[in-house]
Amino acid sequence: MKPEIDRDRSRREILQAAAALAGGGALLSVRPAAATPEMMKDAVRAVIGEAPVKKGKVKLDLPPLVENGNSVPCTVSVESPMTAADYVKAIHIFNEKNPQPNVISVRLNPRAGRASFSTRIRLADSQTVTAIAELSDGSFWSDDIDVIVTLAACIEEPKP
């Protein structure tokens, strides 16, 4: 009996592996219309390198429920004295599910006085938005926020 069970299992495993391969191949051949959390991680690594990112210091302000994803008010502020010895060098915003993970990258210096800015962004879907700040001492801090989008950007037809 025992050898037979083993043979069954191995056959099942082979079938599962084959299915996984076929599925993986199909996924690879079609580029996803939206970015994935992995693409966001890659984009973050491309900008900040391999440095560790800690939670805190950064405050990302977005409405938790967005009616219109075409224009979402967004504010980032970072706790920092903004002196020549201790200031925020850069602030980046990333998203998970837009076609492209980058949103904006801002460079600051002590002349800014306050490490904060606001803008309006597009969101293609309900997703997590992340802000990462780079401080003058080389440390990275982040904040993320989950937003629900009822009308997505990028899908509406332009006026004829």
Added chain:
Amino acid sequence: MARALIHVPATAKKGDVIEIKTLISHVMETGYRIGVTGQPIPRDIIDDFVCTYNGEEVFHAKLYPAIAANPFITFFTVATESGTLAFSWTDQHGATQVQTAAITVE
């Protein structure tokens, strides 16, 4: 290139942190939309914004298609001396629009 609106306080005390608001009219076409003919609409975005205070850079932003149409950006700077704030927007084709605002620091 386009119409731009800037709000900078006309006067400020030395050392004050002032808020600056900027808005420029631009479609910020993402390149991901399909037009009425079924062809993708080509990307057309402003990808660079810089603010200088008497020639010294105080704020620099790199914009991506996820910035909404008519980019609106507000930020802060320290009022150090009387002079000019220059704002420049550059689109992906390299065309730049510059607008200036004067500030008096007491």
